[in-house]
Amino acid sequence: MTAVLQIVFDALSLGSLYALGALGIAAVFGVMRLVNFAHGDFIAFCVFAMLLPSVDATAIVFAGQLPFYLLIPLLLLVGAGLSMLSEVIVFRRFRNANPATMMIASFALGFVIRHLLLLLYSSRPKSITLWPSLGLPVEFLGAHIPMLQVVTIIITLVVLAVLVLFLKHTRYGLEMRAAAENFTMARMLGVRANGVILLAFAISGMLAAAIGLILATNSGTADIGMGANVMLIAFIATVIGGLGSVPGAVAAGFLIGAASVVFQATLPHDARVFRDAFVYGAVIVVLLVRPQGLFAPKSAKQRV
Amino acid sequence: MTLLDVDDITVRYGRLTALRGVTITIAEGEILFVTGPNGAGKSTLLNAIAGVVPTATGTITLDGTRVTGAAPEEIARRGFSLVPEGRNVFGGLTVEENLRVGTGMRADRKKITDDLESVYQDFPMLAERRHTTAGMLSGGQQQMLVIGRALMAAPRLMAIDEPSLGLAPKIIDQVYEILMRLRSQRKLTLLIVEQSSARAMMTGGRMILIRGGRIVLEGDAADMVKDERLKQAYFGFGDH
Amino acid sequence: MSRPPSVIRQTIVTPIILIVVLLAMAALSYQFGSRAFNRTAIEMFINIMVVVGLYAFVGNSGLLSFGHISFMCLGAYMTAWLTIPPVMKSITLKGLPAWLLHTQLPMWVATPISGVFAALFALIVGRIIMRLSGIAASIATFGLLGVVNNVYSNWDSVTGGQGSIVGIPPTMNVWIGWLGAAVAIVTAYLYSISRSGLALRAARDEEVAARASGVDIVRERLVAFVVSAFIIGLAGAFYAHFLSIVNPGSFYLRTTFITLSMLVVGGMYSLSGAVAGVVAISVLIELFRDLEKGVSVGGLTVGLPNGAQEIAIGIITIVILIYLPSGLTRNREFSWRNWPLQRRRLVPPVQTALKETN
Numbered sequence: 001m002t003a004v005l006q007i008v009f010d011a012l013s014l015g016s017l018y019a020l021g022a023l024g025i026a027a028v029f030g031v032m033r034l035v036n037f038a039h040g041d042f043i044a045f046c047v048f049a050m051l052l053p054s055v056d057a058t059a060i061v062f063a064g065q066l067p068f069y070l071l072i073p074l075l076l077l078v079g080a081g082l083s084m085l086s087e088v089i090v091f092r093r094f095r096n097a098n099p100a101t102m103m104i105a106s107f108a109l110g111f112v113i114r115h116l117l118l119l120l121y122s123s124r125p126k127s128i129t130l131w132p133s134l135g136l137p138v139e140f141l142g143a144h145i146p147m148l149q150v151v152t153i154i155i156t157l158v159v160l161a162v163l164v165l166f167l168k169h170t171r172y173g174l175e176m177r178a179a180a181e182n183f184t185m186a187r188m189l190g191v192r193a194n195g196v197i198l199l200a201f202a203i204s205g206m207l208a209a210a211i212g213l214i215l216a217t218n219s220g221t222a223d224i225g226m227g228a229n230v231m232l233i234a235f236i237a238t239v240i241g242g243l244g245s246v247p248g249a250v251a252a253g254f255l256i257g258a259a260s261v262v263f264q265a266t267l268p269h270d271a272r273v274f275r276d277a278f279v280y281g282a283v284i285v286v287l288l289v290r291p292q293g294l295f296a297p298k299s300a301k302q303r304v
Numbered sequence: 305m306t307l308l309d310v311d312d313i314t315v316r317y318g319r320l321t322a323l324r325g326v327t328i329t330i331a332e333g334e335i336l337f338v339t340g341p342n343g344a345g346k347s348t349l350l351n352a353i354a355g356v357v358p359t360a361t362g363t364i365t366l367d368g369t370r371v372t373g374a375a376p377e378e379i380a381r382r383g384f385s386l387v388p389e390g391r392n393v394f395g396g397l398t399v400e401e402n403l404r405v406g407t408g409m410r411a412d413r414k415k416i417t418d419d420l421e422s423v424y425q426d427f428p429m430l431a432e433r434r435h436t437t438a439g440m441l442s443g444g445q446q447q448m449l450v451i452g453r454a455l456m457a458a459p460r461l462m463a464i465d466e467p468s469l470g471l472a473p474k475i476i477d478q479v480y481e482i483l484m485r486l487r488s489q490r491k492l493t494l495l496i497v498e499q500s501s502a503r504a505m506m507t508g509g510r511m512i513l514i515r516g517g518r519i520v521l522e523g524d525a526a527d528m529v530k531d532e533r534l535k536q537a538y539f540g541f542g543d544h
Numbered sequence: 545m546s547r548p549p550s551v552i553r554q555t556i557v558t559p560i561i562l563i564v565v566l567l568a569m570a571a572l573s574y575q576f577g578s579r580a581f582n583r584t585a586i587e588m589f590i591n592i593m594v595v596v597g598l599y600a601f602v603g604n605s606g607l608l609s610f611g612h613i614s615f616m617c618l619g620a621y622m623t624a625w626l627t628i629p630p631v632m633k634s635i636t637l638k639g640l641p642a643w644l645l646h647t648q649l650p651m652w653v654a655t656p657i658s659g660v661f662a663a664l665f666a667l668i669v670g671r672i673i674m675r676l677s678g679i680a681a682s683i684a685t686f687g688l689l690g691v692v693n694n695v696y697s698n699w700d701s702v703t704g705g706q707g708s709i710v711g712i713p714p715t716m717n718v719w720i721g722w723l724g725a726a727v728a729i730v731t732a733y734l735y736s737i738s739r740s741g742l743a744l745r746a747a748r749d750e751e752v753a754a755r756a757s758g759v760d761i762v763r764e765r766l767v768a769f770v771v772s773a774f775i776i777g778l779a780g781a782f783y784a785h786f787l788s789i790v791n792p793g794s795f796y797l798r799t800t801f802i803t804l805s806m807l808v809v810g811g812m813y814s815l816s817g818a819v820a821g822v823v824a825i826s827v828l829i830e831l832f833r834d835l836e837k838g839v840s841v842g843g844l845t846v847g848l849p850n851g852a853q854e855i856a857i858g859i860i861t862i863v864i865l866i867y868l869p870s871g872l873t874r875n876r877e878f879s880w881r882n883w884p885l886q887r888r889r890l891v892p893p894v895q896t897a898l899k900e901t902n
Contacts (some may be wrong), residue, residue: 035679093866099679100608104808105865111801112858119851171408178394178405185392188354189457190380190409228797232690239683273698280687280694288672291680 002143007265009140013149015257016156017211021234022241022249023163024207030180030244031200034091034102035235038110039208041117042082043227046212048117049078051126051222068131075209083205084198091201092194117224125223128216152214159210160250163203167246172199180244233260236283242293251295256283306365307332307461307493308353308384313362315345315352315517322348323517325362330461335487335494335509337525339501345517346497347389350463353495354386355379367460381409385459389466389497391446393453395439399430402438402449406457416456423452426482444475451479455486463495468503480507505529551737558877559733562819563726566592569823570722582718583786588826589721590782592819593728594799595806597775599818600732601768602807604741606748607677610800611685614692615773617795618665619658619780621696621703624790626654628711636709639701651715655781662777663770670769674762689800696792708791716786724782725819728775732815740767805861811871816878824872825857832856 021039028036050071066074090109094102134151137144167173179186179196187193208227215226237256241248259282263275271278286294308330315323323345330336338346351357353364355376363372371379380386385406394402403423407416424431427448433441438449447467454462467483468476484507486492498504504511504525511528513521521533528534566589573585598612625633625640626649633645649657673684696703703709735741744764747754755761784790802825810821838847864871 035682090862097865097869100606100682100812101808101865101869103608103682104804105862107801108805108858108861108865112855112862115851115854115858119849119855171404174397174401174404175408177397177401181394181396182392184356184376185388185394186405187376188356188380188386188388189406189453190377191405192377193375232686235683236687239680243679274695276694277691280690283687284672284684287676287680287684291676293680 002141005141005143006145007261009143009145009149009153010264011258011261012254013152013257014261015254016152017214017230017253018233018237018257019250019253020156020159020207020211020214021230022237022253023159023246024204024211025231025234025238026241026244026246026249027200027204027207029238030246031176031183031197032091032095032102033099034094034106035099035238036204037103037107037231037235038086038113039204039234040227040229040231041110041113042079042086042205042208043212043215043230044117044222044224045082045113046075046079046209047128047216047222047226048121048224049075050128050130050216051121071130072213075213076206079205079207079209079212080202081205083201083208087198087201091197095193114224114228121222121224123224125221127220128222129220130213130217134217148214148218152218155210155214159207163246172196176200233279236280240283240286240293242295245293245295248293248295252293255294305332306330307334307367308495309363309365310349310353311363311365313352313364314360315348315357316360317357321517323352326514326517326519327362328512328519330493330495332460332493333487333491335496335507337501337504337507337509337511338495338497338514339499339504339511340514344514346514347465348517349514350386350388350465350495350497353379353463354384354388356386377409380406380457380459383458383460385454385457385462387450387454387462387464387467389469391443391450393438393441393446393449395437397438398435399438399441399449400434402453403430403456406453410458412458415458419456419458423455426486427452444471447471447475447479451483455490459492461493461495463497465497466499467496468498468500476503501525501529501534551742555733555737555877555879557879558816559729561878562729562816566722566725566819570718574718584826584830585718586716586721586786588822589718589725590779590786591803591806591826592725592822593779593782594776594803595810595818595822596725596728596732596815597772597779598803598807599772599812599815600735600775601765601772603813603815603818604736604744604748604768605765606813607765608682608804609685610682610804611673611688611692612772612776613795613800613803614689615662615666615776616780616783616799617692617696617792618662619777620784620790620795621709621780622658622661622777623651623654623781623784624709624712626657627651627713627785628709632711636704636711637702639699651713651781651785655778655785658781659774659777662780663774666770666773667766670766670773674765674769677761689796693792693796696795703792706792708789710789712784712788712790714785714788716782721782721786724778728778729815729819731771731775732818735768735771736815740764744768802857805857809861809864809871811873811875813870813875814873814877817871817873817875820873821871828857828860829853 024039025036028034086109090105091102094105134148136147138147138150167177175186175191176196176199179191183193186196211230212227215230216222219226233256234253237252238249240256241250241252256279260275260279263278264272267275267278306329310326310328312325312327313323314321314325326349328336338349340346348357352359355371355374355378359372363370365371366379366382366384369382371382394405403420410416424434429445430448430452433445438446441449451464451467467479471479480503483494487494501511507525509525511523511525512519513528513534521528521531570585573582577585594616598609601607601609601612625637625644626647629648630646633640669688673681673688676684697706699705743754743759747759747761747764751761806821806825807818808821809824810819811817832848832853835848836850836852838845868874
């Protein structure tokens with residue numbers, strides 16, 4: 001029983017990360033049809049924003065020293081700022097470009113950010129201790145669950161709730177949803193294209209910052225590649241969820257998180273290192289059965 | 305007073321010229337019907353005014369302001385509302401949410417609730433289904449919804465692309481009846497693309513005939529229907 | 545489809561020009577270049593193989609693939625398995641089957657086998673992935689990259705895991721590099737004028753019309769996928785001989801990005817574009833490598849920090865995408881007529897990856 005409970009929490013916390021990542025991608029994709037490959041590097045950027053630039057292994061904590069009630073908003077601002085800046089400087093010029101071009105442009109932007117971080121901080125992972133108390137386990141129905149897992153799940157639920165409230169009950173949320181369904185029609189109703197897209201980037205950037213915080217707390221290190229690993233799965237989650245579907249992205253994120261944890265627990269010991277290969281393989285199978293994703297919105301169906 | 309002034313515009317899609325040298329003016333409170341065979345450039349004209357397709361030459365002036373090349377949202381904010389062909393409802397949004405999309409830009413926020421009620425009065429079937437997702441509505445209901453949605457943006461000039469396409473005659477009558485009532489109530493100016501010249505004649509107003517991207521005839525709808533040239537213009541395409 | 549000879553006569557000039565120009569580069573490098581310069585030239589030829597292979601699929605099908613570097617990985621490891629002396633293999637790669645463990649083949653045999661191995665693999669996975677289209681297909685190729693990288697990084701007894709396998713005979717020089725590039729160009733050219741290549745390009749530009757004319761898009765995509773995997777598999781083999789070591793990290797995101805950038809910078813829908821893009825980016829990389837080493841200005845050595853190279857390539861790619869979305873060659877081919885670039889009667893494909901989601 002406790003083992004099962006542990007697996008459930010593992011699945012939920014890993015799924016939370018993937019869901020947050022997938023959401024960040026879906027938010028931008030919805031309004032702009034851009035698959036933003038730079039998102040993983042946004043995450044890494046937010047983590048490194050807590051450190052002072054240095055090539056030493058011992059990191060000099062900079063913003064990371066702030067109390068959490070200042071650090072969290074600051075980091076969210078950094079994420080939103082970077083994301084909005086990349087829209088204004090780069091993606092705005094690709095409004096009429098085809099999606100393949102945009103994908104490569106975002107790939108290029110991510111590459112630039114990653115190497116900028118390498119330049120400033122070197123490739124050595126740095127240790128960073130944010131909230132050591134979160135590493136302690138809590139007892140729950142006889143199982144010892146790391147506090148951080150519980151916090152991760154709670155944060156994700158809060159983020160989801162806020163996002164749903166925003167999308168359903170505010171004017172800007174309504175405009176974003178309308179624009180995601182039919183961008184031109186929304187514009188003809190007076191919805192400002194640049195405004196909606198900038199908003200989507202801001203939300204996406206804040207989600208990247210949230211993931212960055214969770215990852216940094218979890219691993220205790222800042223590593224340039226840390227965002228990329230989450231993002232690879234998160235992309236896949238957005239596709240499985242049905243590109244452009246926000247609830248789909250979240251559901252698929254949790255689904256893949258669960259699949260990873262279950263593979264990890266059930267695969268024979270020798271095959272465990274190939275867990276990711278099994279996950280990717282499962283993804284390809286899902287795409288074959290439902291190319292438009294598991295939860296595709298009606299508007300995304302193929303039209304000929 | 306002239307509300308819309310389209311002066312000598314040309315629209316090209318790549319090498320294809322969809323509109324050449326089209327000039328129209330619409331006075332406040334007027335109805336202008338645009339008719340013509342399929343592929344004549346009627347929808348292109350509306351889309352050009354809405355700022356959705358760029359014009360190659362010519363100018364468009366809306367309520368005294370030049371809007372040539374302006375973004376669709378800016379043109380909408382100047383009081384132009386287009387109901388495009390094909391009933392572009394936001395299928396995943398509820399009926400009420402659809403109606404509210406266009407209200408974000410309005411300054412008179414207090415009037416929005418009143419307007420919503422009056423749209424529901426005009427289209428009772430929308431009121432019944434206000435919390436249904438729009439994708440679940442029938443074709444006729446969706447047409448009502450897009451018209452209601454355009455009205456919620458409080459436009460001064462409303463353009464409708466083929467309001468009767470794919471609708472049962474009874475519903476078409478209903479749609480026109482509502483449009484005419486709204487016109488008198490709200491001093492709405494209307495620009496309607498209509499394949500059926502008979503419908504235009506019944507409604508009354510001015511009419512232009514577009515063919516091959518040019519205006520070939522212009523006049524009072526009632527007179528034009530009698531004109532042999534209208535039939536000629538349709539010759540080989542059939543009157544719908 | 546008109547008479548095939550006329551297609552060849554009209555277009556044969558392009559591969560000839562490309563191969564001759566590259567030959568001239570190889571000769572100049574051999575004659576005047578330093579050892580380091582020659583290594584840069586070889587690297588460029590290998591990149592040409594990869595990017596031309598990428599073109600064979602991306603250019604003809606219009607689908608973006610992020611998974612092609614996995615074929616390079618497959619080719620490189622196959623070459624490693626086939627060419628490393630058995631004595632060394634029995635220490636580091638104990639998990640290899642006995643027949644492979646005791647085999648040692650010369651490069652000219654092992655390389656085609658590596659290409660065919662990659663092609664066979666592509667045939668199997670392609671049967672699945674090619675049924676997808678648009679963004680789903682692109683993401684599935686990303687999944688492919690993930691699977692291959694994960695397996696090769698962790699199957700310690702067969703691939704040596706994350707570490708490097710050493711001991712591949714370093715039998716690579718500028719001439720062999722050039723030959724590889726020439727083979728890649730000819731293969732990609734022959735595919736693009738084949739029935740399948742023409743049908744696939746038609747489907748890329750006008751999917752509905754092509755389907756209506758009886759083009760089996762999934763099949764033609766699969767053919768292109770296999771051809772490109774073969775070319776890139778060869779490139780992997782060359783790369784293994786070039787470095788004489790292989791490790792899975794060289795066949796992952798960085799290489800995927802650099803090669804895609806090269807293709808896009810040159811013009812992703814033309815063979816000349818693929819080659820031109822590699823040459824242009826290679827020159828840039830070399831330039832920035834020198835700048836990173838430092839330039840003496842009046843006794844002072846001023847150098848760019850390490851990593852400036854990648855940042856510059858990223859920025860240049862973005863700038864080219866903004867101002868020259870169809871690449872340096874504008875998707876045209878080199879030819880005699882209208883030297884240097886012939887206008888190909890190709891309508892630029894407007895929507896590709898996202899056709900169905902809009």
